[in-house]
Amino acid sequence: MEETIGVTETAPIPKQRGEQLLDSAVRYAEERHWDVFPGTWLEADEGRERCSCGTADCPAPGAHAAKPDWATQATGSAVVARRLWSKQPGASILLPTGRTFDALDVPESAGFLALARMERMELTLGPVTCTPDRRMLFFVLPGGAAKVADLVRKLGWSPSAIDLIARGEGDYLAAPPTRIGGHGAVQWARRPTPANRWLPDVEELISPLAYACGREAAAARGR
Known part of the structure; x- marks a missing residue:
């Protein structure tokens, strides 16, 4: 072809x-x-x-x-x-996004830190992508993006102070194996499987993700 x-x-x-x-x-x-x-x-x-x-x-x-x-x-x-x-x-x-799923978009370093914590907590995870520009996107149930700012505030963080982007209605993401320029292709950190067909609520993932993003933001300020 x-x-x-x-x-x-x-x-x-x-x-x-x-x-x-x-x-x-x-x-x-x-x-x-x-x-x-x-x-x-x-x-x-x-x-x-x-x-x-x-x-x-x-x-x-x-x-x-x-x-x-x-x-x-x-x-x-x-x-x-x-x-x-x-x-x-x-x-x-x-x-x-905003149809069958929303996505939480975080820096790759924070994403892997949060992913390790989620696995220790035995949380149910949906698919997760890694992009060539070093971002990770966690799939959650649709409607979750609209809740993120309030959830982050309740955890004690300012939404503008941490690098956590909520992708919902009116947005989209690139799926594997899409290539982005000469940087490489989008890949799965956690592939879609029958086991993760049912996506988690944003409330289940927001704490470890916000914590990891906040830790990274604090480290950047200290440099």
């Missing part, structure tokens, strides 16, 4: 990468019932890769929404997902 891309230069999407993206998008829709939509992709440009959006300093090259009406493009149909990625095999896989 190859696609010719670019305007001034043609460059085939590697077949294996295109098939991985298509198969993953279809699997997310079919097995997890997640809505998916194709985003931008990476194009070859004089030996380098640039985002299909054409912006030279794109902050998320090859991994952001291609159209402003992306929310209406998202589909939970595996058949439609297969058709969309067959048209553009290199397109990133983007998942809208």
Whole structure:
């Protein structure tokens, strides 16, 4: 499966990468019932890769929404997902938050610290992604993002003082194996499995995540 891309230069999407993206998008829709939509992709440009959006300093090259009406493009149909990625095999896989899940987005160092603590506490965890820009995203039940600020305050932290981003309605995230520029691909720290099909409430995860983010913020202030 190859696609010719670019305007001034043609460059085939590697077949294996295109098939991985298509198969993953279809699997997310079919097995997890997640809505998916194709985003931008990476194009070859004089030996380098640039985002299909054409912006030279794109902050998320090859991994952001291609159209402003992306929310209406998202589909939970595996058949439609297969058709969309067959048209553009290199397109990133983007998942809208606020529908079947929300996500708590934290620095990677805080995320691994919190993850170790959650495992010791034997908490039920959902899928968790790691991004090439060293972030971790923990999937929680939809509606959780709206509660985060109040929950963080109740734990004694100022929401603006810690690097914990709540992703809910109107937002999205990049799913594995989407590549972000030349930095690498999004990966699973905890893969979607039948065992974690039921997602945790945000209340279950907020304490270890806020603690880890607060500890990191305090260490940064002390440097």
